Amino acid sequence: AVVPTEQPVASYVHDSANAGATPFRGTAMWRAFHEAAGIARIVDDTVDRSLIDPRISDIFKGHDMVRLRRTLKEQFCYILHGPCDYSGRTMAAAHKDMGVQQADFAALVENLQAAMRKEHIRFDAQNRFLAKLAPMHRTVVKQ
Ligand code: HEM
Numbered sequence: 001a002v003v004p005t006e007q008p009v010a011s012y013v014h015d016s017a018n019a020g021a022t023p024f025r026g027t028a029m030w031r032a033f034h035e036a037a038g039i040a041r042i043v044d045d046t047v048d049r050s051l052i053d054p055r056i057s058d059i060f061k062g063h064d065m066v067r068l069r070r071t072l073k074e075q076f077c078y079i080l081h082g083p084c085d086y087s088g089r090t091m092a093a094a095h096k097d098m099g100v101q102q103a104d105f106a107a108l109v110e111n112l113q114a115a116m117r118k119e120h121i122r123f124d125a126q127n128r129f130l131a132k133l134a135p136m137h138r139t140v141v142k143q
Pocket residue numbers: 056059060063064067068071072075087088089090094095100104105106108133134136137140
């Protein structure tokens with residue numbers, strides 16, 4: 001079988017706090033997102049939509065989508081209080097010098113919302129999760 005491989009990155013301190021949000025308590029949100037399989041479908045669908053989205057697809061060109069899919073799944077799992085640590089970089093480090101604008105951020109959130117709808121995530125759970133991600137615009141969007 002062909003195993004997708006990741007590009008090496010410069011070393012950094014691994015800490016789940018790099019995820020940029022504190023996890024929910026309890027297991028309700030983790031279950032509301034259909035656990036690991038649901039999160040994997042949502043992340044893959046969000047990335048797939050973004051890669052063909054003419055508003056933002058160019059931003060992803062030349063970046064490591066194998067690593068992005070893996071670390072996004074970890075990040076979502078960690079924030080939704082599943083049994084995961086986040087091993088990726090901080091949002092500031094990951095998006096440094098990328099030039100992401102507020103409209104790009106909004107486009108990505110729309111793609112995530114479409115993926116969550118497709119997975120039939122309850123609307124209240126969608127909104128609670130989006131409220132955890134929204135403040136990240138301060139570090140992801142170029143100031
Ligand atoms: C809430 C919003 C966002 C979250 C939670 C998020 C999360 C992440 C994560 C976890 C990584 C990987 C970190 C690592 O490699 O260690 C990453 C990288 C990346 N993100 Fe985001 N992101 C967000 C918004 C955006 C937006 C709006 C764009 C562009 C439209 C974007 C484009 C990218 C790209 C291209 C990379 C790869 C960076 C590299 O190759 O080093 N992200 N993001």
